[in-house]
Amino acid sequence: MDTYVSHLECSLTGEKYNKNEIHNLSKVGKPLLVVYNLDKIKKIISKEELHKINYNGFWKYSFLLPVDRDFRISLNEILTPLVNLENVKKSINSSGDIFVKDESYLPTSSFKARGLCLAVSMAKQLGIKHMAIPTNGNAGAALAAYCARANIKCTVFCPEDTPEINIREINALGAETYLVNGFINDCGKIVFDGKEETGWFDVSTLKEPYRIEGKKTMGLELAEQFNWELPDVIFYPTGGGTGLIGMWKAFNELEELGWISRKPRMVAVQSDGCAPIYKAWKENKEFADLWEDPKTVASGIRVPIAVGDFLIIRALNESNGFSITVSDDEILNDRDFISKQDGLLMCPEGAATFSALKKAIKQGLVSNNEKVVLFNCASGLKYPLSDVKSYIDKNKKVDYSKF
Numbered sequence: 001m002d003t004y005v006s007h008l009e010c011s012l013t014g015e016k017y018n019k020n021e022i023h024n025l026s027k028v029g030k031p032l033l034v035v036y037n038l039d040k041i042k043k044i045i046s047k048e049e050l051h052k053i054n055y056n057g058f059w060k061y062s063f064l065l066p067v068d069r070d071f072r073i074s075l076n077e078i079l080t081p082l083v084n085l086e087n088v089k090k091s092i093n094s095s096g097d098i099f100v101k102d103e104s105y106l107p108t109s110s111f112k113a114r115g116l117c118l119a120v121s122m123a124k125q126l127g128i129k130h131m132a133i134p135t136n137g138n139a140g141a142a143l144a145a146y147c148a149r150a151n152i153k154c155t156v157f158c159p160e161d162t163p164e165i166n167i168r169e170i171n172a173l174g175a176e177t178y179l180v181n182g183f184i185n186d187c188g189k190i191v192f193d194g195k196e197e198t199g200w201f202d203v204s205t206l207k208e209p210y211r212i213e214g215k216k217t218m219g220l221e222l223a224e225q226f227n228w229e230l231p232d233v234i235f236y237p238t239g240g241g242t243g244l245i246g247m248w249k250a251f252n253e254l255e256e257l258g259w260i261s262r263k264p265r266m267v268a269v270q271s272d273g274c275a276p277i278y279k280a281w282k283e284n285k286e287f288a289d290l291w292e293d294p295k296t297v298a299s300g301i302r303v304p305i306a307v308g309d310f311l312i313i314r315a316l317n318e319s320n321g322f323s324i325t326v327s328d329d330e331i332l333n334d335r336d337f338i339s340k341q342d343g344l345l346m347c348p349e350g351a352a353t354f355s356a357l358k359k360a361i362k363q364g365l366v367s368n369n370e371k372v373v374l375f376n377c378a379s380g381l382k383y384p385l386s387d388v389k390s391y392i393d394k395n396k397k398v399d400y401s402k403f
């Protein structure tokens with residue numbers, strides 16, 4: 001054994017579970033979280049020793065991850081860059097730095113690679129032969145890619161209006177790919193109901209314990225990239241919330257290791273066409289209701305119900321953060337604005353975090369001298385872009401006066 005996992009624990013009741021068995025949700029139907037033996041980790045590695053590890057990818061943090069060395073699968077993930085939006089910052093009269101953690105550099109061009117790399121690696125270690133997932137696109141592609149690498153059978157269910165490019169990508173990566181006339185939760189029900197008959201393992205968001213450990217590496221990377229002085233606020237486009245919960249878990253583990261002393265405020269950004277977490281947080285509730293008829297161009301956050309709702313809300317409240325919503329118009333305008341200002345074509349979910357920042361500054365929730373991190377969770381090229389209509393006929397005289 002070369003990990004420091006102590007056991008798994010129910011995120012609601014604290015009940016303990018054996019780390020060597022295959023698990024989905026706890027007995028009360030809530031996510032299981034991995035608990036580490038942090039005292040041991042403290043003794044084997046320091047921040048200084050970590051800096052010296054010459055490995056450009058999140059397996060660098062394997063001492064805080066659950067997979068034994070022999071089962072760590074990799075498609076050459078890299079530590080993703082922090083892009084400083086210098087021109088955008090000037091144009092909104094901000095004196096605080098606005099960084100984008102650009103996750104489009106990961107395999108399959110989205111941060112879903114982090115969670116699914118971990119889930120597939122653990123599945124390999126635990127002897128799982130077939131995995132199935134409901135997805136709005138990016139999770140399916142990442143699962144398909146890592147399953148191909150690990151030689152595990154992969155079955156994917158997407159809402160029929162998932163962006164075409166995602167569906168084709170999943171299929172190209174060898175997954176058995178199905179379109180469903182419903183939303184991601186309808187796809188999730190198909191996966192859940194078929195477990196007995198097919199024997200597949202359900203990799204739905206937070207319904208197995210390891211995707212969150214992969215997403216946790218965003219928090220570990222941020223901490224190291226900022227030299228253990230985390231920024232003031234993190235804006236996260238929140239669907240199932242794995243990333244937000246994962247980063248908060250990372251910060252708590254780092255705090256217990258004594259590597260950081262201050263944690264950022266966490267902000268859950270949602271679309272006003274699908275805002276179950278925002279609504280529950282605003283109403284001071286612990287759990288969220290199903291959002292009827294979810295609509296947004298930001299398909300990654302079109303998640304009408306999240307099994308980790310109370311964990312997202314807990315992280316917002318513990319960190320003194322908040323939830324906020326933005327409209328599709330704001331998202332698309334800001335995507336174009338950032339592209340033209342700073343040359344970074346963000347995905348709509350990523351652009352939503354910038355729309356949310358502007359709104360939060362206006363509402364006095366964030367001051368304009370604070371250091372902020374936004375997330376570009378996927379390549380902007382995976383989404384529909386505007387048509388180009390300007391045309392030149394090579395056989396006619398070109399009218400140069402118009403350029």
Ligand SMILES: *Cc1c(COP(=O)(O)O)cnc(C)c1O
Nearest residue numbers: 138239240241242243300349377
């Ligand atoms: C999945 C996804 C999200 C939401 O991430 P969660 O951690 O599940 O909340 C946001 N943006 C994109 C592009 C995604 O693929």
